[in-house]
Amino acid sequence: MKYLQGKYPVINKQALAHDVYSILILCPEVAKLAQAGQFVHILPTGFGLRRPISIAGIDKKNGVLRIVFVIKGNGTKAIADLKQGDFIDMIAPLGHGFTLMPEAEHVVLVGGGIGVPPMLPLAEYYGEKATAISGFRSFQQVILQEDLENYGAKTICCTEDGSAGAVKGFVTTPLEQLLTESVDAVFACGALPMLKAVAELCKRNKIYCEVSMEERMACGVGACLGCACEIKNADGEINFLHVCKNGPVFNAEEVCW
Amino acid sequence: MADLSVNICGIDFKNPIIPASGVFGYGREYEEFYSLSELGGIATKGTTAKKRTGNLAPRIAETPAGMLNSVGLQNGGIDNFIAQELPNLLQKNTVILANIAGSTPEECAEVASKLDNTDVHMIELNISCPNVKQGGAAFGTSCAMAEQVTSVVRKATSKPLVVKLSPNVTSITEIAKAVESAGADAVSLINTLLGMRIDVNTRRPVLRNNVGGLSGSAIFPIAVRMVWQVANAVQIPIIGMGGVTSGENAIELMMAGASAVQVGMAVFTDPYAPIKIINQMQEFLDNKNISSVREIIGTVQPW
Numbered sequence: 001m002k003y004l005q006g007k008y009p010v011i012n013k014q015a016l017a018h019d020v021y022s023i024l025i026l027c028p029e030v031a032k033l034a035q036a037g038q039f040v041h042i043l044p045t046g047f048g049l050r051r052p053i054s055i056a057g058i059d060k061k062n063g064v065l066r067i068v069f070v071i072k073g074n075g076t077k078a079i080a081d082l083k084q085g086d087f088i089d090m091i092a093p094l095g096h097g098f099t100l101m102p103e104a105e106h107v108v109l110v111g112g113g114i115g116v117p118p119m120l121p122l123a124e125y126y127g128e129k130a131t132a133i134s135g136f137r138s139f140q141q142v143i144l145q146e147d148l149e150n151y152g153a154k155t156i157c158c159t160e161d162g163s164a165g166a167v168k169g170f171v172t173t174p175l176e177q178l179l180t181e182s183v184d185a186v187f188a189c190g191a192l193p194m195l196k197a198v199a200e201l202c203k204r205n206k207i208y209c210e211v212s213m214e215e216r217m218a219c220g221v222g223a224c225l226g227c228a229c230e231i232k233n234a235d236g237e238i239n240f241l242h243v244c245k246n247g248p249v250f251n252a253e254e255v256c257w
Numbered sequence: 258m259a260d261l262s263v264n265i266c267g268i269d270f271k272n273p274i275i276p277a278s279g280v281f282g283y284g285r286e287y288e289e290f291y292s293l294s295e296l297g298g299i300a301t302k303g304t305t306a307k308k309r310t311g312n313l314a315p316r317i318a319e320t321p322a323g324m325l326n327s328v329g330l331q332n333g334g335i336d337n338f339i340a341q342e343l344p345n346l347l348q349k350n351t352v353i354l355a356n357i358a359g360s361t362p363e364e365c366a367e368v369a370s371k372l373d374n375t376d377v378h379m380i381e382l383n384i385s386c387p388n389v390k391q392g393g394a395a396f397g398t399s400c401a402m403a404e405q406v407t408s409v410v411r412k413a414t415s416k417p418l419v420v421k422l423s424p425n426v427t428s429i430t431e432i433a434k435a436v437e438s439a440g441a442d443a444v445s446l447i448n449t450l451l452g453m454r455i456d457v458n459t460r461r462p463v464l465r466n467n468v469g470g471l472s473g474s475a476i477f478p479i480a481v482r483m484v485w486q487v488a489n490a491v492q493i494p495i496i497g498m499g500g501v502t503s504g505e506n507a508i509e510l511m512m513a514g515a516s517a518v519q520v521g522m523a524v525f526t527d528p529y530a531p532i533k534i535i536n537q538m539q540e541f542l543d544n545k546n547i548s549s550v551r552e553i554i555g556t557v558q559p560w
Binding site (some may be wrong): 047223225228 | 279282290313314315316317319328331436473474523526527547
């Protein structure tokens with residue numbers, strides 16, 4: 001695979017919630033290659049390490065990628081400070097994305113907080129065949145529900161305090177119910193405890209599940225071995241694979257939770 | 258156009274820039290950005306006798322003008338390196354420095370002797386990894402141990418032997434002299450400095466290994482100082498490294514006494530950093546009408 005590094009213009013920036021931003025980037029050669037579940041590795045101006053951010057939208061026709069991210073520190077703050085017309089230095093697209101299953105009739109997308117954005121390209125692909133469960137702490141954090149619906153996905157929004165959405169509590173409550181119906185696959189991204197709970201539910205119900213993992217990265221391309229994730233192979237052998245190259249998407253059954 | 262070529266221990270480098278061990282894997286990923294033949298050499302990921310899984314994550318933390326890492330020498334072992342990686346690397350028309358490490362002098366010697374039967378150009382013996390419990394920096398922080406491990410590895414190989422030194426010592430010149438007397442053909446320095454960060458909200462160290470190696474431009478002045486001190490203490494050539502991010506940085510390390518320069522963290526910031534550094538060195542020398550980069554080695558004029 002040929003890697004692309006370049007500086008691409010920001011064509012739109014929007015605040016979606018407190019400290020959560022959506023940025024559209026004009027990068028036709030990247031958009032052409034990008035797949036659901038992959039990420040871009042952005043260099044915030046003045047920093048030494050890049051920030052991996054999942055791809056939240058792929059518009060191949062117009063050559064535009066969308067990223068949605070939360071400000072976690074000074075690096076993501078610098079990215080959020082970019083304005084329309086500014087250039088964004090990124091290596092992209094990177095990583096191994098979600099499996100697209102053309103025969104699937106019903107898939108469930110589970111996003112927790114800032115794990116919701118990578119579900120968008122899957123919602124676009126699966127459309128009405130997708131049910132998207134999103135979990136947030138409270139109403140202030142709720143994002144992207146309309147975007148998911150615009151792709152045809154059925155949405156179930158959960159908040160821990162019940163201040164928004166149909167469900168008060170965690171994503172696992174509606175997921176457990178859905179898994180009693182016919183579900184071909186579950187795709188999930190979010191905090192580690194959520195992913196672990198989702199993986200366990202899927203295993204118990206014998207439903208195929210893929211999870212998108214997060215880890216601190218340096219190179220982003222598989223050279224430095226920084227972003228280690230314990231993965232067990234078919235023979236039960238445990239190895240540290242790397243989120244940037246082998247992932248970020250892994251078969252949930254192979255992850256050592 | 259100034260001549261960028263250098264010669265270290267009889268090995269010709271087309272230019273003095275070498276991606277440092279650990280940042281560049283075995284070159285496969287960066288070959289997707291540019292041709293590896295543009296590089297002076299490549300220092301490969303540290304290889305041990307047997308496969309090592311490395312440390313738990315998080316292994317990476319950003320710091321002001323630098324980063325910490327605690328990868329812990331994750332690698333597939335020497336047999337895997339020789340079978341799967343080395344043949345490919347040797348076709349790339351660049352000098353290959355096989356970086357090796359071990360928990361005991363005997364393990365280091367075993368790895369070196371296996372490489373002795375290959376066409377690898379040089380061996381870089383890592384006696385300074387801060388991220389492993391046995392061996393690693395323990396070899397590099399005592400003169401007696403540094404001398405012993407160098408001497409045992411020296412007997413195991415006839416390849417040019419570069420010993421990579423730790424900066425986490427009271428006197429790096431004493432260690433450099435010890436490995437020189439034990440038969441090292443060159444030294445490379447500096448490896449990372451041991452560092453630590455704590456998340457004040459969780460009171461947990463940011464790295465799962467608690468501590469890790471600090472690299473990046475934050476350590477560059479230490480690298481310059483140590484290269485200069487070692488250059489004044491030993492006769493063997495020095496490969497300098499530590500926070501180099503520009504052609505001028507590389508020139509500076511060479512003026513301090515380095516015959517070649519490795520580039521580490523800068524590769525993460527910009528995968529093209531080694532190529533840009535080569536071009537910037539060329540430009541610097543051309544602007545100053547210096548005909549060969551060799552003319553600048555060790556030419557600092559101390560006060």
